[in-house]
Every structure is written in structure tokens, then in C-alpha cells.
Amino acid sequence: MVAMVNIPETAAPGEIxxxxxxxSHPMETGFRTGADGKxxxxxxxxxxxxxxxxxxxxxxxxxxxxxxxxxxxxxxxxVETAEVELLWTDETGEEHSERRTLTVG
Amino acid sequence: MMLRAALLTGALATxxxxxxxxxxYEMMSPDLRAMQDDEMSNPGMLWVxxxxxxxxxxxxxxxxxxxxxHGGAEQSMAGVAARYPAWDEDSGAPVDLAGRIGLCRTxxxxxxxxxxxxxxxxxxxxxxxxxxxxxxxxPDSDPRLDPWRDTGRVLFETRMGQLNLACANCHDDHAGGxxxxxxxxxxxxxxxxxxxxxxxxxxxxxxxxGNCMAGVRAEPFASGSPEYIALELFLMSRAAGLEMEAPAVxx
Numbered sequence: 001m002v003a004m005v006n007i008p009e010t011a012a013p014g015e016i017x018x019x020x021x022x023x024s025h026p027m028e029t030g031f032r033t034g035a036d037g038k039x040x041x042x043x044x045x046x047x048x049x050x051x052x053x054x055x056x057x058x059x060x061x062x063x064x065x066x067x068x069x070x071x072x073x074x075x076x077x078x079v080e081t082a083e084v085e086l087l088w089t090d091e092t093g094e095e096h097s098e099r100r101t102l103t104v105g
Numbered sequence: 106m107m108l109r110a111a112l113l114t115g116a117l118a119t120x121x122x123x124x125x126x127x128x129x130y131e132m133m134s135p136d137l138r139a140m141q142d143d144e145m146s147n148p149g150m151l152w153v154x155x156x157x158x159x160x161x162x163x164x165x166x167x168x169x170x171x172x173x174x175h176g177g178a179e180q181s182m183a184g185v186a187a188r189y190p191a192w193d194e195d196s197g198a199p200v201d202l203a204g205r206i207g208l209c210r211t212x213x214x215x216x217x218x219x220x221x222x223x224x225x226x227x228x229x230x231x232x233x234x235x236x237x238x239x240x241x242x243x244p245d246s247d248p249r250l251d252p253w254r255d256t257g258r259v260l261f262e263t264r265m266g267q268l269n270l271a272c273a274n275c276h277d278d279h280a281g282g283x284x285x286x287x288x289x290x291x292x293x294x295x296x297x298x299x300x301x302x303x304x305x306x307x308x309x310x311x312x313x314x315g316n317c318m319a320g321v322r323a324e325p326f327a328s329g330s331p332e333y334i335a336l337e338l339f340l341m342s343r344a345a346g347l348e349m350e351a352p353a354v355x356x
Binding site for chain 2: 002004024027067
């Protein structure tokens, strides 16, 4: 699964940094019918989390109204040099993750 | 003499000059333009990233990747999308970029053909088109393409479907106006393959043609058909000089 992550590599202590991610995902709602007239099974990312140095700092519950290839952006306060881990789970139950190191100082 | 030359040019110019033409990008809202401009928020870049990986992946019985023959796409593919469709000697007909990638697969990689709207083909086409970002559209000067462009013009101006509308009725006569809530663009194919929010995915120019034809309740031609190639040739010559912007984002 392709995802594009944009987190600054470095930040000053206490600086507010923006975390942006664009995830390649069909976000199939489960309400649409296919060419055969049958419902296309739901397949959405329903849970998204961000860990900063192992601590959960952001969490989002996502519903079928979110369009395909979701873009998420949020802010963090840079306090220490640590790994920023973005994790998300879709209908397959498999957890995907992307990791970046944020260097503070 | 100069006046005469100017008059002659004026008579030959069949479309508005570059300054008067407006791409779909220029007609979009600032929000959508920002979405396209920021590589981090342009969903088309997901396909470009996939295409970049495919470029280096060996395929087929020949075990060749695109890079094995073409090298780095940044150099070898720069400006290529801005001059396609181009003449193919072996088939004696013009091919578009997706068609060329397909021919490379079957002729040189000995790999199975991809469907024209399949994800890997769109990804590779998006990656190749991206290398022409900012390059002005420069139609191939091969004279064998001219009859095809004429056919394309005829198609563009031929009324069709139950609504009996030609492409030109909207995209020439009413460009800038509205069809329900949608702005009617001038139909300059500067950013294909493009990400349409309506599709929620990447799509090629021929898929877009099919949308318009279904809209006027005509039977769409097949993707990659000679009719669509001819229409694409005409539209690219009509858009000559405008800058490439793939992967574009459109509503």
C-alpha cells in the first residue's frame, strides 16, 4: 500500500509541526453495487493512530463518508527526538504503518 | 509583407492564441488548484510513486525493466508526453502514450498486455507524463499525423448521440459557462492521466472522452480506438503551447 508522509525532519524544542499523510486506499463504502448488481463489500480504513515516542498523540475514527485516498493532517508539539509512527487499519484487519524520525534540537 | 504574413497566420490559426486559451486548471477554484500544486495532497502523486517503482521493475519473459532500455526517466522521458500521440512505424498508425507503454510491454518485455485503464498502466503513464511537467505541448510534426488530426477535428465538430451535440458545441461555443454546477472547460488535455474527484481515482483521456459521449447519449468508442487517437491528436494540436501539468486534479 502506497502512502506519502510529510513530517519535518527537524524541529526546535516546543515547535508545532504539521504531520501530513496521503494514503492510497479505495475507501469502498459498502453501499455501492458493482456491475453484477451485488453490493461491493465495504473496505475502509476505520482506525488511524499516531504514536510519538511510543505515546499515542492522535487518533481518528474514520467512516464511509471519507473519500478514496484519504488525506489527513494534524499538528504535534516537538518535545524530544523520537520516532513518529503512523498506523492505520482497514477492513482486512491488517495494520499498516509508516515511521519517520523527528529530530528535535 | 508583414501585415500579409500576420493576416495569413490569422487565417490559419484555427484556435485562440495561447494567451486567450484557458486550461481547466485556470478555471478551477483556488482550493483545487492548491490540492493539485502540493505534491503531498495531490492524490495523483500516489500513482506517480507507483509508476516510479514500476519503471525499475523487470517485467515479462525478457526480464527487462523500462529503465534497462530507457535509463533514468528524468532525462529520457522529459517532454515525451508533450508530443504524443506519435507515429508508430510497425503498426502504421499513431499511438498515444498508454498505447506506446503497452507496445513496449508486448514487443520488448514479452509481457502480457495491460488493460488501458488498469492501475499499473495508469501509474506508469502518470510517471512518464510527470517528466513533462511545465513543458509546452509540442505536437509531433510528422506529416503522416495530419490526416488523423483532420479526422479528429471532424469528430470534434460532429453532432452525435440522442442530445445531438458535438464536442465543439460545449467546449468551443460555451467554454467557461456551466453545465448544471460544473464549469465547462475548453478541453485542453494538459494533465492526463488525471485524478478526478468524481472518479476518486486516476483515469486516462479516453475514459474522459467516454464520459462526454455517454453524457450526450452517444455510444462511446473503445478506449484506445483510432477515433479517440484521432481526437486526441486534434486536441493536442489545439492545445499546442500550453504547459503540461500531469497529474492534474479535476472536480
